[in-house]
Amino acid sequence: MAxxxxxxxxxxxxxxxxxxxxxxxxxxGQIIIHMGTCGIAAGARKVxxxxxxxxxxxxVRDVIVSTSGCAGMCSKEPMATVQLPQQAPVKYxxxxxxxxxxxxxxxxxxxxxxxxxxxxxxxxxxx
Amino acid sequence: xxxxxxxxxxxxTGCVSNRxxxxxxxxxxxxxxxxxxxxxxxxTTGCNGFCGVGPILLVQPxxxxxxxxxxxxxxxxxxEHLVKGxxxxxxxxxxxxxxxxxxxxxxxxFFGKQMLVALRNRGMxxxxxxxxxxxxxxxxxxxxxxxxxxxxxxIEEIKASGLRGRGGGGFPTGIKWETCVHAHSEDGVRxxxxxxxxxxxxxxxxxxxxxxxxxxxxxxxxxxxxxIGAHQGYIYVRHEYPLAxxxxxxxxxxxxxxxxxxxxxxxxxxxxxIEVHRGAGAFVCGESTALMASIEGRVGEPRAKYIHTVEVGxxxxxxxxxxxxxxxxxxxxxxxxxxxxxxxxxxxxxxxKVFSLAGRVKNTGxxxxxxxxxxxxxxxxxxxxxxxxxxxxxxxxxxxxxxxLPEDLLDLPVDxxxxxxxxxxxxxxxxxxxxxxxxxxxxxxxxxxxLQSESCGKCTPCREGIKAMHGILSxxxxxxxxxxxxxxxxxxxxxxxxxxxxxxxxSAPNPVLTSLRYFRSEYEAHLQGKCPAGVCRALITFxxxxxxxxxxxxxxxxxxxxVLGEPxxxxxxxxxxxxxxxxxxxxxKFEAVTKE
Amino acid sequence: MAIKExxxxxxxxxxxxxxxxxxxxxEMLQDxxxxxxxxxxxxxxxxxxxxxxxxxxxxxxxxxxxxxxxxPRGEHVVSVCTGTACHVKGAPRVLDAxxxxxxxxxxxxxxxxxxxxxxxxxxxxxxxxAVVTVNDDIHGHVTTSKVPRLLKRYKGxxxxxxxEADDQ
Ligand SMILES: Cc1cc2nc3c(=O)[nH]c(=O)nc-3n(C[C@H](O)[C@H](O)[C@H](O)COP(=O)(O)O)c2cc1C
Ligand code: FES
Numbered sequence: 073m074a075x076x077x078x079x080x081x082x083x084x085x086x087x088x089x090x091x092x093x094x095x096x097x098x099x100x101g102q103i104i105i106h107m108g109t110c111g112i113a114a115g116a117r118k119v120x121x122x123x124x125x126x127x128x129x130x131x132v133r134d135v136i137v138s139t140s141g142c143a144g145m146c147s148k149e150p151m152a153t154v155q156l157p158q159q160a161p162v163k164y165x166x167x168x169x170x171x172x173x174x175x176x177x178x179x180x181x182x183x184x185x186x187x188x189x190x191x192x193x194x195x196x197x198x199x
Numbered sequence: 200x201x202x203x204x205x206x207x208x209x210x211x212t213g214c215v216s217n218r219x220x221x222x223x224x225x226x227x228x229x230x231x232x233x234x235x236x237x238x239x240x241x242x243t244t245g246c247n248g249f250c251g252v253g254p255i256l257l258v259q260p261x262x263x264x265x266x267x268x269x270x271x272x273x274x275x276x277x278x279e280h281l282v283k284g285x286x287x288x289x290x291x292x293x294x295x296x297x298x299x300x301x302x303x304x305x306x307x308x309f310f311g312k313q314m315l316v317a318l319r320n321r322g323m324x325x326x327x328x329x330x331x332x333x334x335x336x337x338x339x340x341x342x343x344x345x346x347x348x349x350x351x352x353x354i355e356e357i358k359a360s361g362l363r364g365r366g367g368g369g370f371p372t373g374i375k376w377e378t379c380v381h382a383h384s385e386d387g388v389r390x391x392x393x394x395x396x397x398x399x400x401x402x403x404x405x406x407x408x409x410x411x412x413x414x415x416x417x418x419x420x421x422x423x424x425x426x427i428g429a430h431q432g433y434i435y436v437r438h439e440y441p442l443a444x445x446x447x448x449x450x451x452x453x454x455x456x457x458x459x460x461x462x463x464x465x466x467x468x469x470x471x472x473i474e475v476h477r478g479a480g481a482f483v484c485g486e487s488t489a490l491m492a493s494i495e496g497r498v499g500e501p502r503a504k505y506i507h508t509v510e511v512g513x514x515x516x517x518x519x520x521x522x523x524x525x526x527x528x529x530x531x532x533x534x535x536x537x538x539x540x541x542x543x544x545x546x547x548x549x550x551x552k553v554f555s556l557a558g559r560v561k562n563t564g565x566x567x568x569x570x571x572x573x574x575x576x577x578x579x580x581x582x583x584x585x586x587x588x589x590x591x592x593x594x595x596x597x598x599x600x601x602x603x604l605p606e607d608l609l610d611l612p613v614d615x616x617x618x619x620x621x622x623x624x625x626x627x628x629x630x631x632x633x634x635x636x637x638x639x640x641x642x643x644x645x646x647x648x649x650l651q652s653e654s655c656g657k658c659t660p661c662r663e664g665i666k667a668m669h670g671i672l673s674x675x676x677x678x679x680x681x682x683x684x685x686x687x688x689x690x691x692x693x694x695x696x697x698x699x700x701x702x703x704x705x706s707a708p709n710p711v712l713t714s715l716r717y718f719r720s721e722y723e724a725h726l727q728g729k730c731p732a733g734v735c736r737a738l739i740t741f742x743x744x745x746x747x748x749x750x751x752x753x754x755x756x757x758x759x760x761x762v763l764g765e766p767x768x769x770x771x772x773x774x775x776x777x778x779x780x781x782x783x784x785x786x787x788k789f790e791a792v793t794k795e
Numbered sequence: 796m797a798i799k800e801x802x803x804x805x806x807x808x809x810x811x812x813x814x815x816x817x818x819x820x821x822e823m824l825q826d827x828x829x830x831x832x833x834x835x836x837x838x839x840x841x842x843x844x845x846x847x848x849x850x851x852x853x854x855x856x857x858x859x860x861x862x863x864x865x866x867p868r869g870e871h872v873v874s875v876c877t878g879t880a881c882h883v884k885g886a887p888r889v890l891d892a893x894x895x896x897x898x899x900x901x902x903x904x905x906x907x908x909x910x911x912x913x914x915x916x917x918x919x920x921x922x923x924x925a926v927v928t929v930n931d932d933i934h935g936h937v938t939t940s941k942v943p944r945l946l947k948r949y950k951g952x953x954x955x956x957x958x959e960a961d962d963q
Contacts, residue, residue, distance in 0.1 A: 075458025077466040078342050081333070088334035094260040095205045095242070095323065104284055124238055128201060136260050137203035137238075140284030213920050216933030250922030400878030400917035407919075438825065438862055439918055441931070479821050480861030482916065496817035497852070498859045557880035557921035564922045595879065631879045631921075645882050649916065655859075756940065758895050780895075781888055782939050 093133040101156040101180050102136040106149065114149035115168065122169035126176055135180055148191065154179050163191045202240035204281065207322055209255040211246025211410050212403075212442050213564075218270070219254035225270045229277045239281060242331075245411015245446075247322040248565030249309055252292060257304060257322060264304040265290040295561050295583045309562045312581050314543070316551045317365075317527040318567045320412045326446050329453035332414040338459055340530035344422045345467045348533075353426040354380070357529065359537035361549030365404075366394055366485075366522030367600065367626050368702075369548075369615040372529075375509055375519060379427045382510040382517035390518040391424045391471075392494070393434040393526055395443070396478050396485035399598030400649060402629030404553040405523035407565050409436070409443040412527070413450035417460065417473065419526030422533060424471040427519055432473040435490050438480065448475065482599070482653035486701050487512070487520050489655065500655045501701035522627065524553055544570035548614040548625075558595075558631040561586045568613075575609040578632055589634035593718070597626030599646045599653075600706035602713030603639065622713040624706070638734035639718040640725055644672040646710040654703060661704030664695035668711060675725045677737040685722060689715065733794040736779040743770050743783075746791035753783035753792060801837045805830065810845035817846055820856055824863055832868040861915075869904040869911035871949045873897070876926040878917030884924040885938065890914065892942040893927070909950070 076084065093099075105111075105120045120139065127135060140153075148165035154175060155161040162185055164175060171189050178184045208214075208223045223243055230236040247255050252266035263286045268276070272290060279285045291300035292307055301307050315321060324331035332338070344353055358373030379389060393416060397405040409416060420432050436444050451473060454460040462470045476494050483489045489499035491513045512518025528550060532540045541549050548570040554577065557563050561583035568577065574594055578584070585591050593603040602623035604611065611617050615625050633642065647669045656662045671688050674680045692708035699705045715722060724731050730738040743753070749767040756762075761777040764770030772783070784792045809826045813819035820842070827838045834857045843850045857863045875881075875890040890912075894900055897910050904911040920926050923935025927942075929949055937945065 075456075075463075075466070077458075078346055081338060081342055081465065084330075085333050085336065085339065088330050089336075091201055092205075092331070092334045094201070094203065095207075097260040097262045099260050107282060120238075124201075124203065133201055138261070138284045139282055212918075212933065213922050213935070216920060216923060216926075216935050250920065253923075397919065398916075400876075401880045401921050402917070403919035403921055439915065476818075477822060477825055478860075479825060479863060480915075481859060493821060494818060496820040496846075496848070496856075498855045555921055557924060558883045563880075563924070598879070629879065629921075631883060633883050637883050642879075642883065645879070653916075758892075780891055780939065782892075785939055 090131070090133050094136060098134060099136045100134045101154065102138065103175070103180060104138050104140045104153040104155070106151040106153070107139045111149045111151065116150040118169060119150045119152070119167050119172045123172045123176060126173045130177075132176070132181065135176070151191075156180070156183065164189045165191045202238060204239045204261075205259040206239060206241045207244050207257040207259060208241060209245075209247045209253060209257075209322065210243040211250065211253075211407060212440075213246060213250030214253035214255055215442065217253040217267075221270055222254050222256070222268055222273070225273045226277070229273050230281075233277065233282070235277070235281060242325045243327070244322045244324060245320075245326045246407040246565060248318070248407065248567075249562065250565065251561075251563040255322075256290075258286075261286070262303045262305065264292060264302065264307060264310075266292045309564070309566070309581055309583065312576070313567050314551050314569050315567050316531055316540075316543075317408060317415070317524050317553055318411070318565075319531065320415065321407075322411070324412065326411050326413055327449050329414060329450065329457060329459075332412070336534070337414050337530075338418055340533040341418050341421055341459065342465060344425060344533050345465055345469060350380070350426045350428065353422065353533065356537045357426070357532060360532045360540040361537075361544075361547075362525065362528055362532060362540065363548065363615065364522055365524035365528070365552065365627065367597070367624070369625055372521060372525055375521070376423065376427050378507075379509045379517045379519045384517050387428070388431075388516045389427050389429040390513045390516055391420060391427060391429040391432040392490070392513060392518055392520045393420055393432070393473075393523060394485060394487075394490060394520055395434055395436040395440075395523045396490060397437055397440075397523075397627065398482040398485040398653075399627050399629045400482075401555070401557055401595070401631045402598060402627050403555045404565060404628045406440045406443050407555075408523050408527050408553070409440070409447050413443075413447045414454065415527040415530060416447075416523055417450055417454050419529035420473060421460065421464065421471055422529050423519060423521065423526065425469055427517075429519070430470050430472075432471060433476060433494055433513070434473060435476050435478060435484070435494060437478045444475070444477065451475070481655075482649075483655045483701075483703050486703060488701070490520065491518065498655075500657045501703070503700055524628075545612060545614045547616055552613065552625070552628055554613075554628045554630045556582050556630050556632070559586050559589055559634040559636065560584070560632040570614055571612045573610050573612055574604065577613065577630065578609070582632065585632065585634050589636060591632070592635055592637060593633045593639065595623075595631040595633065595642070595710070596629065597624035597706075597709070598629045599650050600624060600702065600709055601626045601629075602709040603633075603642070603717060604713070605717040608717075622709065622716060624709070636732055636734070638676075638730055638732035639714045639721045640672065640675055640730075641732075641734045643710050643714040644669065644676055647672055647707070650703065650707045658698075658700035658704065660695050660698040661700065661707065664691055664699075665704065665707055667691055668695070668708070672711070675722060676730075676735045678725060678728045678735070680722075680726050682726065685715070685726075739779060739794050740774065741772055741777060741779060741781070741784060742793050742795070743772055743791055744793055745769065746789045748789055748791070750788070752786045752788070756782040756786045758782060799831050801831065801835045803837070803841050806838045806841040807845055810842055815846055817848055820846060820848070820853065821860070824853070824857055824860075828863055832870075833864045833866055836865075867904070867908070870909050871929055872911045872913060873946065873949075874913045874915040874918075874928045876916070876918050876920075876924070876928075877914045878921060878924075880921035880924040881917070881926055886925045888939050889925050889927065889937050889942060892939040893946065896943055896946050910946075 150167045256265040293300045362372045363369040484499035489501045493499040553567045751766045754762045
């Protein structure tokens with residue numbers, strides 16, 4: 073590492089802060105990839121990897137990606153749930169690598185539900 | 200690829216001793232095994248302050264707080280939370296009064312009530328990575344100070360903020376810096392020294408800051424050096440803090456590598472570097488003149504301060520000495536402005552203060568709160584009250600130089616003046632809570648014993664006076680004291696306070712005077728041959744009553760075979776053999792062993 | 796464990812490590828203490844020559860600071876914290892228990908040179924009071940009844956690991 077000047081310090085900070093955004097707990101929304109045994113068997117792992125790669129390429133740093141267990145509809149796996157603040161969660165079914173990237177761009181980044189892959193809005197009752 | 204989750208594993212000394220590093224290794228092995236290591240990052244952070252429930256693990260961005268996580272919990276945690284997205288309730292913290300565990304860190308009262316300024320990066324960064332510090336705005340204040348402010352403006356800003364020294368005395372930092380600049384130095388050499396000796400036995404703020412965020416101290420020191428025109432700095436660290444020392448050395452190297460320390464800092468032409476000195480176990484070396492003598496390679500004996508060290512200090516040059524926490528506050532003041540800082544706290548005590556909560560309180564740990572919070576809020580709201588359903592008796596602030604405060608002063612706001620008026624002091628921030636199991640005479644003797652062995656011996660009042668005080672207190676604890684002893688004790692206190700060379704002796708009477716002032720009845724009980732808390736050995740007797748089931752535990756525990764009895768029959772104690780170690784009392788599950 | 800022979804060369808190297816500067820005398824003594832587990836008289840004389848300060852000054856330092864010892868210390872140094880927080884959580888009784896268990900008083904070393912018992916004033920882990928360290932291992936929440944098991948681990952010949960449960 074060469075010695076920094078003032079402007080380099082500024083630039084470095086921006087870059088480093090971006091990389092660490094999710095550590096701060098700030099996010100525009102959350103996407104959950106359902107990764108039960110059937111989900112993984114149906115290719116959920118590839119879907120997750122594709123999502124993470126797309127986020128990296130497009131420099132999206134403020135989306136929480138989590139994984140969760142089986143969503144209960146093994147025939148429609150891989151599945152994902154997108155949750156934006158103050159909005160009901162949306163479940164997507166039968167995903168693949170291309171579909172997840174569209175969901176990222178259209179729903180997570182622009183706020184438009186991708187109706188073609190959406191199963192339903194809302195979640196089962198909890199508890 | 201950016202990480203989607205960050206597992207922040209606490210690696211402060213407390214958590215490390217609870218084996219958090221083994222936890223980290225187990226986690227990283229498990230992540231690698233499941234191929235999750237590319238998407239989930241493990242960050243080892245500094246102390247989170249909630250040391251009593253370590254090892255601590257925080258999952259971000261979810262904000263889920265796990266406590267007492269063991270290596271054996273790792274597979275479950277990874278499977279449930281990281282793979283299936285279901286946070287593990289059994290590893291969450293349940294506050295004393297609550298029934299359900301609380302998942303999120305910010306919802307735990309211990310954390311929720313705090314305000315982090317000096318500890319702003321706590322638990323959020325890896326202290327061994329300068330990149331983490333920079334990402335959170337680190338060294339921005341330095342850049343601002345070096346390029347847009349003159350040294351005079353910086354001093355004005357610090358003065359206007361109302362920042363006072365966090366090392367004990369509470370001297371206004373800006374004025375100290377200004378005095379140093381005005382002090383005459385033949386060759387223009389001035390030094391800047393950071394006091395990380397943290398001698399108060401019962402305090403660990405400075406350790407935690409250096410362990411968790413060493414760059415905040417370095418940044419504060421560089422800004423201070425620029426303000427007073429110093430090019431050489433020193434930090435004096437206790438050798439009892441090996442982890443803090445190691446992290447600070449790493450931080451120094453990184454800062455040099457990035458051009459934030461050394462020659463031509465940030466290309467502005469300003470030079471400053473820091474040299475590390477280790478203490479070797481002497482409380483008095485926290486005192487300014489003793490500390491400087493020690494850095495020069497001499498014995499840490501204080502000298503009389505007719506001339507202050509800001510004028511004639513290290514190697515006889517004008518020297519600024521500030522505490523770790525004081526320096527950690529400086530960058531924030533420069534960045535957010537004096538006005539913002541001065542808006543926090545009370546009239547004469549601005550900003551926040553870090554306290555280490557210890558003793559008989561439920562949530563022991565490190566907390567940072569705005570000045571002016573009451574002791575009650577500190578101990579009962581944040582601290583969660585007294586451990587093991589005990590009854591609050593006293594709180595000790597200020598370490599060996601401070602005093603005890605009783606229950607009816609619990610609403611006292613924490614503020615330099617208010618604590619001083621009550622006979623105690625802010626000190627460096629150690630807060631030790633005592634309950635009905637502590638004997639005030641015994642604890643007063645404890646402090647006097649501490650100071651007696653730490654007195655450097657140079658001046659007579661401190662060396663001999665404290666020894667005489669110790670003799671009287673021991674006599675009282677042994678049940679051999681008299682009414683006249685109390686009067687002599689008070690007289691000794693005033694002589695030692697008035698005539699000692701340095702503040703070690705000057706403040707030594709505080710624990711004795713406050714215990715006499717607020718807990719005189721305990722002294723009187725001792726004169727009558729009773730120790731109400733059941734601590735002073737000469738005054739207590741252990742007996743076994745008829746609740747005894749003959750479980751034989753005490754028989755096995757007794758180191759001197761003073762317990763008599765066959766299994767399943769009632770036991771008894773041979774008083775002549777009993778050394779009053781309390782082992783039988785500790786092991787008994789039936790309250791059959793009594794202490795009176 | 797046998798006491799190491801004091802080597803003048805080794806002490807000179809320590810002095811040079813710190814540039815032979817008077818300001819680093821305490822650091823040099825730290826290194827000597829780590830090397831030999833005490834401050835041998837020969838080392839004091841060598842340092843005096845290397846740094847160019849009187850023997851008396853170094854002797855003064857070596858006796859002033861708690862960390863230094865003029866007598867060889869044991870292989871395992873058991874330090875019981877007797878800071879304030881630990882005091883109110885029963886440190887004096889823990890100290891007694893250690894003394895009984897090892898059969899030595901504070902500041903003493905067992906005859907076989909295995910253990911030295913010391914007091915230390917706060918390790919900064921007050922949240923875990925009462926605290927006992929053995930060498931570099933920190934043990935928290937120690938009570939009198941846990942002492943025998945805690946020390947037993949270091950009594951064997953193999954190096955005790957930190958991995959066993961000593962807590963809760
Ligand atoms: C006996 C004694 C011990 C002290 N120990 C410490 C200490 O451990 N840490 C500390 O910062 N200040 C300690 N001080 C206070 C220092 O002398 C000095 O006032 C302080 O470091 C100045 O920094 P500040 O203005 O930032 O508080 C001690 C003072 C005395 C008299
Ligand atoms: S009082 Fe024992 S570690 Fe602080």
